[in-house]
Amino acid sequence: MAKPYKILTEPLHLVVRFFRSLPPTPPSVADENWAQDRLLPGERELWIRMTNQDRRHSVAVARRFIGTRPDATPAEVSGALLHDVGKIECGLGTLGRVAATVVGARFSERFRVYQDHEAVGARLAAAVGSDPATVELIDERGPAFDDLERSDY
Numbered sequence: 001m002a003k004p005y006k007i008l009t010e011p012l013h014l015v016v017r018f019f020r021s022l023p024p025t026p027p028s029v030a031d032e033n034w035a036q037d038r039l040l041p042g043e044r045e046l047w048i049r050m051t052n053q054d055r056r057h058s059v060a061v062a063r064r065f066i067g068t069r070p071d072a073t074p075a076e077v078s079g080a081l082l083h084d085v086g087k088i089e090c091g092l093g094t095l096g097r098v099a100a101t102v103v104g105a106r107f108s109e110r111f112r113v114y115q116d117h118e119a120v121g122a123r124l125a126a127a128v129g130s131d132p133a134t135v136e137l138i139d140e141r142g143p144a145f146d147d148l149e150r151s152d153y
Contacts, residue, residue, distance in 0.1 A: 023053075024051075024052050024053065025052060025056075026052040026055065026056070027052070027055050027056045027059055031055075031056070031059045032055075034059065035047060035055070035058065035059050035062070035081050038062070038074065038077050038078060038081060039078055039081060039082075040078065040128070040129065040130065040131075042127075042128025042129050042130070043078055043081075043082060043125065043128060043130055043134070045128065046082060046085050046088070046124055046125065046128060047081060047082060047085065049085075049088045050084065050085060050087070050088055051087075051088075053094070054084050054087060054088075057084065058080070058081045058082070058083065058084060059081070061080055061081075061083065061148070061151050061152050062077055062080040062081045062151075064151035065077070065080040065144075065147060065148055065151040066080075067151075068147045068150060068151050069144060069147040072144065072147075073133060074131075075130075075131035075132075075133035075134045075137075076133060076134070076137055076144045076148075078130065078131065078134040079125075079133065079134040079135075079136070079137025079138050079144070079148065080137065080148055080151065082121060082125055082130075082134065082138055083118075083121070083137065083138055083148060083152065084117060084121065085117075085121040085124055085125065085138065086113070086116070086117030086118060086119065086120030086121030086122070086123075086124060086138070087114060087117045087121075088124075089113050089117070089120050089124070090110050090111075090113040090114040090117065090120075091110055092110055092111075092114055096110070096111075096114075097114060099111070100114040100115060118138060118139055118140050119139060121138045121139075122135045122136075122138045122139035125138050
């Protein structure tokens, strides 16, 4: 059963996320440095492959996550920063992502990858040697997931 806050916030979240994803500007230098200081070398390489929009979003989510979970471990913060990293494999821009959200995974392989970006991201993070807690959080599991999910809305 869907969580009440998600039912109420998901449509608004998607609209806000759409408009925030339009400008292609990268994160600020301060945000780039803040994020990269919290990632292992292989994780940094993955994070840099994310779109500017996704990197800006990941920093905002990770900062909210830390506010919600001040005792977060470094591995959990990495998981928050990389929670959408699997989207690098789908190769979809903003409009393609909107279409994938609306029609779901059945339309194309790229839409399926987008819909399954959590598992894809967990696999990518594991492949670069991320801490198991990081991989678990990217894969929407573990004790910190509820805090991450709230931070993403």
